[in-house]
Amino acid sequence: MNEDFNAGARDSIGILLGLVPFALVFGIAADGAGLSVVQTTVMSAGIFAGTAQLVTVELIGANAGLTIIVVTGIVVNLRMLMYSASIAPHFTDYGKRTRAYLAYFLTDHVYAMSIAEYAAEARSRDKRLYYLGLGVSIWSVWVATTIVGFVLGAGIPESLNLMFAIPLVFLAILIPAIEDLPQVVAALASAVVAIAAAYAVAEFGLPAGVDLLVAAAAGIAAGVTTEGVMGR
Amino acid sequence: MSDFSALGIWAIILVIAVATYLIRLSFIHLFGRINQVPPRVKLVLKFVPAAVLAALVAPGLVTPSPDVAAMVLDERLAAGIVAAVVAWWRGNILLTIGVGMAALWVLEFGPALVF
Numbered sequence: 001m002n003e004d005f006n007a008g009a010r011d012s013i014g015i016l017l018g019l020v021p022f023a024l025v026f027g028i029a030a031d032g033a034g035l036s037v038v039q040t041t042v043m044s045a046g047i048f049a050g051t052a053q054l055v056t057v058e059l060i061g062a063n064a065g066l067t068i069i070v071v072t073g074i075v076v077n078l079r080m081l082m083y084s085a086s087i088a089p090h091f092t093d094y095g096k097r098t099r100a101y102l103a104y105f106l107t108d109h110v111y112a113m114s115i116a117e118y119a120a121e122a123r124s125r126d127k128r129l130y131y132l133g134l135g136v137s138i139w140s141v142w143v144a145t146t147i148v149g150f151v152l153g154a155g156i157p158e159s160l161n162l163m164f165a166i167p168l169v170f171l172a173i174l175i176p177a178i179e180d181l182p183q184v185v186a187a188l189a190s191a192v193v194a195i196a197a198a199y200a201v202a203e204f205g206l207p208a209g210v211d212l213l214v215a216a217a218a219g220i221a222a223g224v225t226t227e228g229v230m231g232r
Numbered sequence: 233m234s235d236f237s238a239l240g241i242w243a244i245i246l247v248i249a250v251a252t253y254l255i256r257l258s259f260i261h262l263f264g265r266i267n268q269v270p271p272r273v274k275l276v277l278k279f280v281p282a283a284v285l286a287a288l289v290a291p292g293l294v295t296p297s298p299d300v301a302a303m304v305l306d307e308r309l310a311a312g313i314v315a316a317v318v319a320w321w322r323g324n325i326l327l328t329i330g331v332g333m334a335a336l337w338v339l340e341f342g343p344a345l346v347f
Contacts (some may be wrong), residue, residue: 010237017326018326019241020326021325021326022325022328025329030317039241039242043245046246047245047248047252048250048252049285051285052248052252054339055284057242058288060234060241061234062234063234063235063236066240069244069250070244070248073251074251074255075284076280077251079281080252080255080256080275082269082277083261084257084258085258086260088263088297089263089279093261098246099260100261102260103253103257103261104256105252118344119235130285139258154234161340162333162335164292164311164333165332165333167289167292167293167312168329168333169286169325170288170328171319172315173282173315174285174286175320175321176320176323177281178282182279183279183282185306186345187286188286189283190283190284192265194287194288194290194291195290195291195294195296195303197297199296199298202296210288210325211291215283215286215287215290216280216283218283219282219287220280220283223279223282224276230255
């Protein structure tokens with residue numbers, strides 16, 4: 001294989017160390033929510049976005065409405081619009097078909113690592129091959145580890161409270177994602193509303209998942225407002 | 233276990249997968265015609281991860297109820313705070329999960345071993 005592809009694959013190793021536990025937790029959660037191993041595998045291969053997958057199986061397990069699950073899953077992935085816009089100028093030399101399959105691998109990590117590599121112009125690696133090296137290796141390990149998690153899931157005793165790993169995974173992604181005060185406000189507002197809304201959903205029999213969307217909307221509004229106030 | 237039929241679950245997977253792919257493809261495909269995310273959309277997108285993730289974390293650390301004292305005394309909240317410190321300090325998913333789970337087990341099973 002090409003050297004630039006290998007460089008991408010090599011650079012993905014550090015990321016994989018973080019993704020393996022995430023994929024295991026997802027596989028276990030998918031098993032717990034009642035998905036089949038084929039559904040779980042296709043989900044990892046097709047959606048290829050950990051947070052969205054984990055939210056989706058949580059909501060499936062909670063019997064949330066179809067529309068709410070789909071909307072939530074999509075909202076979680078909207079951030080990729082920014083990745084797409086940011087990386088697009090680097091792919092202009094490629095034809096439509098190449099760009100179409102490159103887009104498939106655009107995850108948080110592939111985006112971040114590629115952009116960093118493209119900025120280091122001194123190395124002049126082939127952009128497509130480096131990106132694919134990252135994308136293909138992360139995709140393969142993600143899908144394979146998901147299956148391992150699914151298979152292992154059945155054998156883990158319930159008393160270990162392993163499902164607590166789900167909020168911990170989200171927490172591990174949340175903390176480094178917060179970069180400024182408006183984002184802190186957004187997170188805190190969302191957390192408070194999420195707890196109140198989760199109570200309301202349980203108490204008044206509202207559709208599961210509504211709490212999540214309401215809290216996220218409140219958090220975003222709080223963040224945008226704070227940014228507006230601080231900017232003035 | 234959920235009440236969804238296999239068909240329902242397949243529909244969810246398919247729709248989210250296709251929508252996610254289109255989001256990824258969006259600007260990569262349109263570059264030349266639309267080159268930037270509009271500033272207002274960008275401002276909203278900036279808060280999506282923090283807001284969504286916080287909404288996912290919070291109800292997993294406490295049992296939502298009007299009894300604030302009971303909520304604050306939850307072992308999961310204490311374990312979550314420990315995990316948050318680790319996440320902030322190291323930014324490592326594996327370490328965060330490991331320390332968080334260990335903290336929960338110590339808080340849950342520890343007292344039974346000591347007393």
